[in-house]
Amino acid sequence: xxxxxxxxxxxLITSLLISCTREINVDYGxxxxxxxxxxxxxxxxxNEAEYIAIxxxxxxxxxISPNLLYQTQNVMYSIGDQNVAKEMLLSNYFNSQNLKIxxxxxxxxxxxxxxxxxxxxxxxxxxSEAEKQWFIRYIENNSNVTVxxxxxxxxxxxxxxxx
Amino acid sequence: xxxxxxxxxxxxxxxxxxxxxxxxxxILPSGRLFARTGxxxxxxxxxxxxxxxxxxxxxxxxxxxxxxxxxxGAAGNIMPNLFxxxxxxxxxxxxxxxPGEPKGTDPIPRIVSSPLASQGLVFNEVTAQSAGHYVGLNxxxxxxxxxxxxxxxxxxxxxxxxxxxxxxxxxxxxxxFLGNGIGNSTPLLNSSDNLDYGLDYGxxxxxxxxxxxxxxxxxxSNAKPYSNLExxxxxxxxxxxxxxxxxxKSLQTTIKNTDEERTRxxxxxxxxxxxxxxxxxxYPPSGSGGDAxxxxxxxxxxxxxxxxxxALNLSQVDGCHSNFTxxxxxxxxxxxxxxxxxxxxxxxxxxxxxxxxxxxxECGRNLNPNPILDENDWLAFDHSDRNAMRVWSVxxxxxxxxxxxxxxxxxxxxxxxxxPTIADIFGVYEEVMGSGYIDPLAMSQFLRV
Numbered sequence: 001x002x003x004x005x006x007x008x009x010x011x012l013i014t015s016l017l018i019s020c021t022r023e024i025n026v027d028y029g030x031x032x033x034x035x036x037x038x039x040x041x042x043x044x045x046x047n048e049a050e051y052i053a054i055x056x057x058x059x060x061x062x063x064i065s066p067n068l069l070y071q072t073q074n075v076m077y078s079i080g081d082q083n084v085a086k087e088m089l090l091s092n093y094f095n096s097q098n099l100k101i102x103x104x105x106x107x108x109x110x111x112x113x114x115x116x117x118x119x120x121x122x123x124x125x126x127x128s129e130a131e132k133q134w135f136i137r138y139i140e141n142n143s144n145v146t147v148x149x150x151x152x153x154x155x156x157x158x159x160x161x162x163x
Numbered sequence: 164x165x166x167x168x169x170x171x172x173x174x175x176x177x178x179x180x181x182x183x184x185x186x187x188x189x190i191l192p193s194g195r196l197f198a199r200t201g202x203x204x205x206x207x208x209x210x211x212x213x214x215x216x217x218x219x220x221x222x223x224x225x226x227x228x229x230x231x232x233x234x235x236g237a238a239g240n241i242m243p244n245l246f247x248x249x250x251x252x253x254x255x256x257x258x259x260x261x262p263g264e265p266k267g268t269d270p271i272p273r274i275v276s277s278p279l280a281s282q283g284l285v286f287n288e289v290t291a292q293s294a295g296h297y298v299g300l301n302x303x304x305x306x307x308x309x310x311x312x313x314x315x316x317x318x319x320x321x322x323x324x325x326x327x328x329x330x331x332x333x334x335x336x337x338x339x340f341l342g343n344g345i346g347n348s349t350p351l352l353n354s355s356d357n358l359d360y361g362l363d364y365g366x367x368x369x370x371x372x373x374x375x376x377x378x379x380x381x382x383x384s385n386a387k388p389y390s391n392l393e394x395x396x397x398x399x400x401x402x403x404x405x406x407x408x409x410x411x412k413s414l415q416t417t418i419k420n421t422d423e424e425r426t427r428x429x430x431x432x433x434x435x436x437x438x439x440x441x442x443x444x445x446y447p448p449s450g451s452g453g454d455a456x457x458x459x460x461x462x463x464x465x466x467x468x469x470x471x472x473x474a475l476n477l478s479q480v481d482g483c484h485s486n487f488t489x490x491x492x493x494x495x496x497x498x499x500x501x502x503x504x505x506x507x508x509x510x511x512x513x514x515x516x517x518x519x520x521x522x523x524x525e526c527g528r529n530l531n532p533n534p535i536l537d538e539n540d541w542l543a544f545d546h547s548d549r550n551a552m553r554v555w556s557v558x559x560x561x562x563x564x565x566x567x568x569x570x571x572x573x574x575x576x577x578x579x580x581x582x583p584t585i586a587d588i589f590g591v592y593e594e595v596m597g598s599g600y601i602d603p604l605a606m607s608q609f610l611r612v
Binding site for chain 2: 039042043045068071072074075077078079080081082083084087088089091092094095096131134135138142144145149150152153154156157158159161162
């Protein structure tokens with residue numbers, strides 16, 4: 001008569017042999033691709049908190065404090081025309097010292113690169129050729145256009161309010 | 164021959180130009196030619212949504228403590244700016260505090276020369292369509308019954324602002340809504356999300372205790388004043404981006420001003436912060452809290468924009484859920500600030516003698532109290548029963564008849580009458596009534612009399 005212990009060991013080995021399968025490594029050879037949004041897919045509106053937190057982080061490269069977020073959210077909610085609220089908020093930010101944005105000289109050194117970077121920074125996508133050319137021409141033909149103006153236009157745009 | 168041709172061409176072009184000049188101004192935002200159905204009764208309307216649930220008994224009926232706390236001989240009118248009648252002489256607690264005397268023994272003197280009800284049209288017993296605040300406010304601002312109206316969503320039916328902007332061609336800065344707080348979905352009342360009207364026709368809005376309170380100062384008061392030279396490129400670039408994105412109407416989240424209007428509204432906000440710091444904002448002398456702040460900034464809006472339509476809400480009276488004495492004090496002060504507002508309107512040359520003000524509660528309050536006692540051992544009142552569907556309205560100003568309509572036993576009119584009345588004032592009654600969104604039992608108060 002077999003003892004209990006060898007039977008247990010046999011059962012364990014058998015179950016291991018049955019349950020184990022060989023792992024197959026598959027390599028499809030896919031290249032790394034940077035993925036950007038398209039404007040056609042943006043149909044969810046950012047709420048006030050999302051808009052403010054994303055904008056603040058975008059411009060200062062720091063997270064907004066919960067207290068300031070709460071206050072800003074309430075103020076945004078208290079103004080009927082959100083474009084008025086956004087433009088006021090932006091001009092308030094641009095009047096502060098802790099912004100991390102390119103200088104006007106940097107913008108004018110390579111306008112094309114600036115336009116592409118601005119589309120990626122705010123709209124999380126690449127500009128279409130027509131969009132890129134329009135902005136390059138507009139900035140080059142208007143010497144008074146500053147980074148602040150371009151950033152205000154992007155941050156107050158309808159598209160920036162959606163994701 | 165040649166000169167003949169020239170003359171013919173000249174006459175043809177002149178006729179086209181003249182036709183265009185005559186018709187052009189009357190093409191509405193809706194794309195339709197302007198078709199007014201009646202003459203305008205006044206150039207401006209101010210509507211006060213008063214003031215957070217008001218019992219008939221302590222307001223238009225002037226019964227003070229008699230019908231609420233069973234104190235006999237304590238009847239009297241505590242709203243001297245709106246209604247006629249002598250003040251109570253017994254247990255006066257609603258007035259100003261005099262040092263060394265019991266609280267509230269000194270009633271605030273009347274501001275207007277005679278009670279507004281005696282100067283205009285008062286409906287003494289009006290049927291409200293809801294016993295709740297938000298649906299009640301919706302009723303006042305949309306003229307619909309508010310059936311299936313949810314909280315935290317915009318009105319289902321078009322607001323009076325949308326009717327006026329679409330059918331009367333008013334600009335966004337001609338229409339204003341001022342709320343006294345951001346709670347209770349109040350900031351959603353400046354426009355509906357109705358696809359026939361909606362945000363394209365919505366009103367400008369501020370919640371003054373927030374926009375111009377400490378939060379607003381922290382967040383916005385450091386905003387740069389941009390010159391037109393700086394604004395133009397910003398607006399051009401934004402316009403290009405917006406055209407490229409082509410936002411669908413159903414996804415729109417905000418009302419829109421023109422670039423010029425937006426610049427003006429931003430300048431107004433900045434100037435208001437400056438006036439605040441210089442102590443130049445006019446306040447009702449004995450008002451306090453969010454309601455008084457709301458009315459004070461309504462005054463600033465009236466001065467700057469001379470809006471064709473301005474609506475504001477007051478709500479401090481709602482403290483009646485737990486404090487009846489506080490309710491009496493708030494009611495007395497709400498009356499005071501409405502009197503102040505009417506006098507303020509008369510101080511603006513463009514609006515004096517050319518404005519109609521309409522005051523009406525969004526709902527009433529219960530007949531029977533809840534068990535909560537206040538400092539005077541008086542019982543508080545909620546709003547959920549049939550008595551809470553009893554309200555009144557007062558209208559005063561240009562072309563308003565001096566009449567008192569209906570009484571406790573003879574209700575006349577509905578709260579949904581207010582929007583048709585405003586449509587009637589601006590001469591677009593048929594268009595608004597024909598929109599399909601107005602309560603079928605509603606009609607202009609001018610026609611009810």
